[in-house]
Amino acid sequence: MARMKFLCDADRCIECNACVTACKNENEVPWGINRRRVVTINDGQPGERSVSMACMHCTDAPCQAVCPVNAFYTTADGVVLHSKDICIGCGYCFYACPFGAPQYPRVGNFGSRGKMDKCTYCAGGPEPDGSAAEYEKYGANRLAEGKLPLCAEMCSTKSLLAGDGEIIAEIYKERVAKRGYGSGAWGWNTAYRETITS
Amino acid sequence: MAASIAKFRIIFGGLALLWVAVSSYPVTAQQPTSVDPTARAVSEQQLLKQFKTIQGRGSIPDTKSYTIEQPAGRDWRHFHEVTLRWIGGVAILGILGLLVVFYLWRGMVRIENGRSGHTIVRFNAAERFVHWMTASCFVILALSGLNITFGRALLLPLMSPEGFTTWSEWAKYAHNYLSFPFTLGVILIFLTWVAGNIPNRVDVEWFRRAGGLVGHDRPPAYRFNGGQKLIYWIVVLGGGAIAISGYLLMFPFYGTDIQTMQSAEIAHGIIAMLFIAAMLGHIYIGTIGMEGAFEAMGAGTVDVNWAKEHHNLWFEEVRAGDEPQLAQHQPAATPGE
Numbered sequence: 001m002a003r004m005k006f007l008c009d010a011d012r013c014i015e016c017n018a019c020v021t022a023c024k025n026e027n028e029v030p031w032g033i034n035r036r037r038v039v040t041i042n043d044g045q046p047g048e049r050s051v052s053m054a055c056m057h058c059t060d061a062p063c064q065a066v067c068p069v070n071a072f073y074t075t076a077d078g079v080v081l082h083s084k085d086i087c088i089g090c091g092y093c094f095y096a097c098p099f100g101a102p103q104y105p106r107v108g109n110f111g112s113r114g115k116m117d118k119c120t121y122c123a124g125g126p127e128p129d130g131s132a133a134e135y136e137k138y139g140a141n142r143l144a145e146g147k148l149p150l151c152a153e154m155c156s157t158k159s160l161l162a163g164d165g166e167i168i169a170e171i172y173k174e175r176v177a178k179r180g181y182g183s184g185a186w187g188w189n190t191a192y193r194e195t196i197t198s
Numbered sequence: 199m200a201a202s203i204a205k206f207r208i209i210f211g212g213l214a215l216l217w218v219a220v221s222s223y224p225v226t227a228q229q230p231t232s233v234d235p236t237a238r239a240v241s242e243q244q245l246l247k248q249f250k251t252i253q254g255r256g257s258i259p260d261t262k263s264y265t266i267e268q269p270a271g272r273d274w275r276h277f278h279e280v281t282l283r284w285i286g287g288v289a290i291l292g293i294l295g296l297l298v299v300f301y302l303w304r305g306m307v308r309i310e311n312g313r314s315g316h317t318i319v320r321f322n323a324a325e326r327f328v329h330w331m332t333a334s335c336f337v338i339l340a341l342s343g344l345n346i347t348f349g350r351a352l353l354l355p356l357m358s359p360e361g362f363t364t365w366s367e368w369a370k371y372a373h374n375y376l377s378f379p380f381t382l383g384v385i386l387i388f389l390t391w392v393a394g395n396i397p398n399r400v401d402v403e404w405f406r407r408a409g410g411l412v413g414h415d416r417p418p419a420y421r422f423n424g425g426q427k428l429i430y431w432i433v434v435l436g437g438g439a440i441a442i443s444g445y446l447l448m449f450p451f452y453g454t455d456i457q458t459m460q461s462a463e464i465a466h467g468i469i470a471m472l473f474i475a476a477m478l479g480h481i482y483i484g485t486i487g488m489e490g491a492f493e494a495m496g497a498g499t500v501d502v503n504w505a506k507e508h509h510n511l512w513f514e515e516v517r518a519g520d521e522p523q524l525a526q527h528q529p530a531a532t533p534g535e
Contacts, residue, residue, distance in 0.1 A: 011239070017257060041245070041254035047238030053253075053266040062275045068346045069366050070354060086359055088367045090346065091450055095460050096275045100265055101279045112374070113450070186242050190269045 002164035003078040004121055004143075005170055005192065006152070008052045013161035015050040019151035019160055023054070026122065026150040033103040035119040036151050038188070043099050047181060050158050054151070055080065055101035055119035058190035062094035063069055063102060071116075078165075079121040084137045089113040098190045100111025121162070122149040169196050214381070242267075251456075262451060274460040282347055284465045288476040297482045304411065307488040309504050317499035318516060328390055329495055332383025332433075335376045340474050342369035347467065377444055384437035394421045395430040400511065410508075423511040429480050436473045440466060 015038050021037045023029065036054035061080045064072035071086035072093075091113055093102040104113035124141030127134035134141060143148065152162035161168040169185070173196060176182035185196045245252045252267040321329070338435050345353065345366060354362045404410075404424035407417040415421070422430065444467040447455055454462070490504035503514040 020258075032260075033256050034260065034263060035256055037256055037260075038266055039254040039256045039266045041240050041252065047240055049240050051266055062271055066275050066278050068350050069363050070359065071351055071363075083359075086363045088363060088370050089446075090370060092278070092346075092463075094273045094450075095456065095463060096278070098267055098269050098271045100263055100268070100456070103260075161519040183239050184242055187267055189242075190267060192270075 001076050004055055004057060004163065005165035005168060005188075006054065006121075006149075007188070007196075008162040009159045009161065009172060009175065009180065010049040010183050011179075012157045012198060013038065013050040013052060013141065013160070014157055016156060018154050018156060019052050020084070022150045022154040023119070026142075028135070029103055029139065033105060033117050035101075035103065035117070051186050052151070052155075053099055053187070055097075055121070056099050056187050057119075058098075058191040059074070059193060060093070062096035062098065066092045066096040073126075075123065077123075077190055079123045079143070081120055081123060081125055081138075082116065082118070083126045084115040084117075085126075087115045089115055099187060102132055112171045119149075122147070124162050165192070172196055210310060217355040222322070246260040253412050262456070265456060270457065270460065274464070277464055278347075278467070280374075281521070282464075282471070283351075285468055286344070286347055286471040286474075289471045289477070293475040293478050297478065297487075300411075300483075303487065306486060309490050309501060310414065310507060311503045313490070313501045314503045318502055318513070319498060319507070321498045325390055325496065326495055326498055328383060328386045329390060331379055332437075336382035336477065337427070338372050338376050339380055340477070342373040344474070345369050348427055370393045374448055377441065377448065380437070381441040384433060384441060388434045391422070391430060395436065396429045396531055397424075397500050400424075401427060403478055416510075418511050419509050421509060425483070429476065432473065432476045436469055436476070440469045440473060443469070 006064060010188055014023060017038050018038050020034060020038060024034070027035065029035055036052060037050045038050055040048055041046040042049045042165035051067050057074075057078060057080045058080070060081055061072065061074060063082075064074065064080060067082075067087075071084075071173045072080060072082045073086075074080050074196065089107075089112075091102075093191070094104075100147070101118045103118060104116055106112070107114035120141075122139050122140050124130075124134040124137035124144065129135065129141050129144035140150070142148065147153070148162045152160045155161075161171060172185060176196075189195050242252065246267070246269065250270060251265050251270070253265045256264045346369075349362065349366060353365075357365070398419060398420075400418055401424035403421055404417045407415050409425050410416050411422065443462045446458065446462040447466060450459060484495065488508075490501050494500045502513070505516075
């Protein structure tokens, strides 16, 4: 079984935000929610870097651990998914998530939170694969169709990689070896407890 | 004179020429042959070491999303999963165990001289309303709060996932909305009883004699004894802290960031567990722990003998200042008693 991961090669990201747009469109993500975003560090200074970040589908996911109602589950591919029928919108997964992935639609006054929404690795949710109910709640299930997440597929510089962890790590290593530099796989140590050394 | 100036000029000019030549030499030599774009690039490890979080600039309105990494969530997770459960488990089960042991050993603290049949007003209707409004909110807040910490481990296995979600969602709404009357209650409790709850020397004596819980000692007390003052300040200060941390959680990211939210949850959780433990002690002594205590908050009146035994100084104050209160007769002891 593959272990699905994301890898953002920050030395290639040109901050075009195509991944963000692709995600919103493919999954019909509600207004005000961004499952993926691009953040630029040291913007405008020499050595600035942009990183595209979403749910990293952590190993031993903290969101899953702290959820008071056990709404999360990890698939055989290592994708962390959740059930919106079980979620009570308490916000705890946001406090635990190292990557700020969980999002909550505002459903009422003040800060009252609706059912959590986050990146599904384009793998839908607990409903039958490809069903209308699944699409309504979680968006596309590309994984069930044998396709990778659209954000990575869309990336014009192939900065954002998605796929089996070992394969994308190998691709990244080859790049670093060829061009002679690499700022590392952002978030990998936090999410998967591993770093890619070339 | 003119010759020496000319000499200086030659020397100075020569030095200047030399300096220009020397300083321009490395500039041409430094022209790089290859570009390393990562030479000044930010690195993840360095940023995390320096700031604990990695933040940047984004292009969507949600400023929270500009934080791309905060490994501190892991510490918070450990607190929520392990530390808080231990604190709660030890505090609540510990105090329950102590109360059971104490009850078996000491039993109910009786009115030593029996009931006199005469009563005296202890809490008026307004005071009792404030108490019971706060108390009923507290019970629901405590149970719905404990559900967040222990429900998944203790309740979920007994229910269907959907059933547990329905209950937890209602519990969440109850927790959020009942916080308002609870907070109001804490404020009113503060205002209603602050005058009688300023610690004084009598309390030192009361605590020195362990409140008379051991043996048949009856340390003197005014309207509120040392233990009651302790409960009062736990409610006022603990209730205040729990309200502030709770509202920070209820209005997420209103002037707070992820670290503040985590800290607020940690504070809220710890204070809540200790608060619940303290209130269990309060409930015990107000019900099965002491004869004649519950009616103070129930009917609002207490037996004169109870007042003499537990709050002698208060009883004397009332007798001296307000004779008519004593005139109230218990509506005739039931025949055959």
